[in-house]
Amino acid sequence: MFGAIMFISKIVMEFLPNIHLLGMFTMTFTIVYRKRALIPIYIFVLLNGLYAGFAIWQIPYFYLWTILWGITMLLPRKMPLKLAPWVYSLVSGLFGLLFGALYAPAQAIMFGLNFKGMIAWIIAGLPYDLVHAAGNFTLGFLVIPLATVIRKVHKSPIVYQSELKTKDSK
Numbered sequence: 001m002f003g004a005i006m007f008i009s010k011i012v013m014e015f016l017p018n019i020h021l022l023g024m025f026t027m028t029f030t031i032v033y034r035k036r037a038l039i040p041i042y043i044f045v046l047l048n049g050l051y052a053g054f055a056i057w058q059i060p061y062f063y064l065w066t067i068l069w070g071i072t073m074l075l076p077r078k079m080p081l082k083l084a085p086w087v088y089s090l091v092s093g094l095f096g097l098l099f100g101a102l103y104a105p106a107q108a109i110m111f112g113l114n115f116k117g118m119i120a121w122i123i124a125g126l127p128y129d130l131v132h133a134a135g136n137f138t139l140g141f142l143v144i145p146l147a148t149v150i151r152k153v154h155k156s157p158i159v160y161q162s163e164l165k166t167k168d169s170k
Helices: 001-012 022-052 061-074 083-113 114-153 161-169
Strands: none
Touching: 001 022, 022 061, 022 083, 022 114, 061 083, 061 114
């Protein structure tokens, strides 16, 4: 279901260039579901391929979202609630900024670009990556509220220090 939500959100937001909820969803599902978050991520990649047609441009999707998942997995799980939204927003924004650079090696291999060609491709895409970064940064502030809702629905234990203090003081 979450993979389908990721896919639909991408389709609905296509009118905004490089602004979407995918980074926010990837990070949210990762902090809630950890390793199992790879399931909706790859369902999204599969649905995207079925919808747009499997082509070589999609090959980087098989590793790009895993990079964001991996970075999110490395972040501390017990982050103070006041700090967590900023950390997730910064990581998401940086991922958006680096998206073209992370995509570029596959692009260079697929299209026979040398190193100079790959760098030129990254520079040419930089304006789009800046928009991507701004969108990801802004939407990154939704990670904690959405993760909190998902945890409450699942009645999972809360892992943020400030939430534990609030719960203990009641």
